[in-house]
Amino acid sequence: MxxxxxxxxxxxxxxxxxxxxxxxxxxxxxxxxxxxxxxxxxxxxxxxxxxxxxxxxxxxxxxxxxxxxxxxxxxxxxxxxxxxxxxxxxxxxxxxxxxxxxxxxxxxxxxxxxxxxxxxxxxxxxxxxxxxxxxxxxxxxxxxxxxxxxxxxxxxxxxxxGDMRYGVLEGTIEDCLSYIYGIDDEKIKIAHAIIGDIGVLAEYLFDNPKNIENVNIRLFHPFKPMLAEKANNFQDVFNNFSPAAFEFKFDGIRAQIHKRGNEVKIFTRRLKDVTKSFPDVVELILNNIKNNEVVVEGEIVAWDYNKNLPLPFQEISKRIKREYEISKYIKEIPVKLFLFDIIYLDGKLLINEEYINRRKILEEIRGNIDLTPMIITSKEDEAKKFFEESVNMKNEGLVAKKLDSKYIPGKRDKSWLKVKGHLEPLDLVIIGGEWGHGRRKNFISDLYLAALDKDTGEYLMVTKTFKGLSDNEYIQLTKELLKYKIKEEGRIVWFKPKIVVEVIYDEIQKSPKYKSGFALRFARVNRIRWDKSEKDVNTIQEIRELYEKQRKEEI
CATH class of the missing domain: 1.10.3260.10 (DNA ligase, ATP-dependent, N-terminal domain)
Incomplete structure (x- = not known):
């Protein structure tokens, strides 16, 4: 002891x-x-x-x-x-x-x-x-x-x-378990993603490291989802795999839905339990999926049923923060669920099944729940036409998937590729800000935004901006930020890195001003990402790659 x-x-x-x-x-x-x-x-x-x-x-x-x-x-x-x-x-x-x-x-x-x-x-x-x-x-x-x-x-x-500063992150503990038990680090990472907690994984391996081969999803304990890499264009996609399955990329909340009998839990991409916010989705699952045990993934989208079109992300974000007066918000902000993957079915983990087979299984068990619109093609003109259909509905674009791709929990993999119609926005975390002037004097309006240096675990500043949000959004944001205040220096307030925003910008520049070495030109906040955590933000390494790609395009 x-x-x-x-x-x-x-x-x-x-x-x-x-x-x-x-x-x-x-x-x-x-x-x-x-x-x-x-x-x-x-x-x-x-x-x-x-x-x-x-x-x-x-x-x-x-x-x-x-x-x-x-x-x-x-x-x-x-x-x-x-x-x-x-x-x-x-x-x-x-x-x-x-x-x-x-x-x-x-x-x-x-x-x-x-x-x-x-x-x-x-x-x-x-x-x-x-x-x-x-x-x-x-x-x-x-x-x-x-x-x-x-x-x-x-x-x-x-x-x-909750501010440890010892230079020990979840990845460090993964490396330790790999070292202690002589298990390949990639196996440890995937097992960690499936189980959903590195401490639980360590306990699971304690008696017998060979247990790594039998790791399974724990129902009602969320796992870390598979993520897509970025593609610059359709040629990028077809250079990686062809034919490809293309799915609409909705601008909603990615939902991981667990069901056993009459119990359903809904988790976001950041593994937050939002079941209470979406009783209408719970009811939809219970009325349509008759299998006893199932874990599916989908996108919950705020939906205008009169126009049969999605509503902006800001609308669905109002639902995600509500646990009371839900019946009122169900009427004011109705949602639609689009399923796109199945991970577990009646005791069987399906992550090693090929994508196309998982899609067929999903089709068989979904009842009347919508699946994400999808086509399979090796022709660029067909893919572009489908892309235009998606963006015309105000979606983000498409996700291309390799037909035989496995589901790799917790990993960003090139067998899934995002295709978007604009400069890729960045998810950054707020580490500081300044009290505003004039009508903004009572709230934080100039935000200091940082990306994660995955080598050191530090959050390094890459820009500051006061643009993009409404006064009401800044007021709400200030209330949340002040919960994480570290210290105040005159007009500047420093915060724990907790709240994530999506940022759009014109270009990435080299900058001696910031320790990160980079700065975003004409940055503005596109939206607050209440559905993401500080662990989900872009890294300095990714920003460096984007900068290098940008330079090549300029040359």
């Missing part, structure tokens, strides 16, 4: 290691030494979670609550604020306060916490609700903090914030 102090010491060591192989070696040795009953929760805590990856975080402990706890323990808040401002890391600031001895601790009868102890305490705090819950949370945390070492206090503070 490992102590929390041992985890804190290992992570402190890992944070200072730059070499990837050495970092994986050190972390792997620690993970390998864990007992089965502490393995999953230790991995969760390393990643700043107390639940599986897809479960919405409930550990609502604000920075102000942490500061109140420390103040009650005699910490000089001016000193803490100065240290925090200097480092931008509250966990590091707390560690220094502890090292200086400027806090009242249990020096003689300090409790030594195990990892499981801390996890159980966090779950108690997580479950506090209602009147007086903040005061109880503060008392619980005081009791823990006064028994901690400097490194433990740093780690706990980071877990409470």
């Amino acid at each position: 490992k102590y929390f102090s041992e985890l804190a010491e290992i992570l402190e060591k890992v944070e200072k290691i730059n070499e990837k192989s050495l970092k994986i070696d050190v972390l792997s040795r620690f993970i390998k030494s864990l007992d089965k009953n502490e393995l999953k929760i230790t991995i969760w805590l390393i990643l700043g979670n107390t639940e599986e990856e897809w479960v919405e975080r409930k550990l609502n402990v604000s920075i102000s609550t942490i500061i109140k706890v420390l103040k009650n323990l005699g910490v000089n808040i001016k000193e803490l604020s100065s240290l925090y401002k200097k480092s931008g890391d509250l966990g590091e600031a707390v560690k220094i306060i502890y090292e200086r001895g400027n806090i009242k601790l249990n020096k003689w009868f300090a409790k030594k916490y195990t990892i499981i102890d801390i996890y159980n305490e966090l779950k108690k705090i997580e479950n506090l609700e209602g009147e007086g819950s903040r005061e109880k949370r503060i008392l619980y945390l005081e009791g823990i903090y006064k028994n901690l070492s400097p490194l433990e206090a740093k780690l706990l503070t980071r877990i409470l914030q």
Whole structure:
């Protein structure tokens, strides 16, 4: 049974290691030494979670609550604020306060916490609700903090914030499991995507690494979906595979739908449970799909039934955030479901079936539910005509699929290719912003937008913009952003990277101004992507590729 102090010491060591192989070696040795009953929760805590990856975080402990706890323990808040401002890391600031001895601790009868102890305490705090819950949370945390070492206090503070900064991501844990069990890293990635949580996968492999061959979907636990690569044009598609299946790419919410008997759950692409927002879709599934157990994928689209046309994405996004007054929104914003894939049917995982066979199975079990419109062709003129039909309906374009393609959970693969009719928008995460002027003085309007550097796990700024959203959208966005505020410097506010926006732009330029090395010219926000998480944003590496393609086209 490992102590929390041992985890804190290992992570402190890992944070200072730059070499990837050495970092994986050190972390792997620690993970390998864990007992089965502490393995999953230790991995969760390393990643700043107390639940599986897809479960919405409930550990609502604000920075102000942490500061109140420390103040009650005699910490000089001016000193803490100065240290925090200097480092931008509250966990590091707390560690220094502890090292200086400027806090009242249990020096003689300090409790030594195990990892499981801390996890159980966090779950108690997580479950506090209602009147007086903040005061109880503060008392619980005081009791823990006064028994901690400097490194433990740093780690706990980071877990409470969900801002770990140790340079350990889900991909790092995948590499560790591959290293520990001698399993090909691609197999680990796919198994992780199917199971939906890296801690659960580690526990699954603990008794027998050969279990990797038997990984299956867990009904009502979402898996990471397969994603499409980008194609510049139809020639790109046919150079990769021909003939190709082309499907309409609707501008809606990608839905992963699980059914067993009379129970149905709906998850978004970011694995968020939105079942309560779409009781009409639940009813549609129950009335049409008669198989006992099934997992299908489709697109939920806001729909104008009078014109028989899709409505803009902004309409469906209003539904996704609603869990109350649903009957009102069902009438105001009706939806239509288009199915495009089937992953699991009555105990059988279908990911190794060819696309064309999965489509046939879907056709057989769908009842009266619409399938995504699709053609199979090797002729560019036919594909272009189908593309025009799609964009004329205000869809995004087409998705081309190789007829014998397997379904690879969690992977962006060239056997599926997106074909769009405009410069590819980017999904970026908001890391900061500035309070506006004039009529916008009460909300954040100038947004600092970042892409993910997948080599370091950092979110690096590539543009800032105040264009694209309405005042009402900025007001709503500001309310959400302030939940993730890290610090404020004059008019500038810095946020945890949580809220994603889709950005359109004129071109990508090299930029010495930003650490990323790139800047977007004439960037504007096209829409807020409430259906995506910070893990879904474009990477610096992808932006570099787009920049290189852009240069070739200019030459």
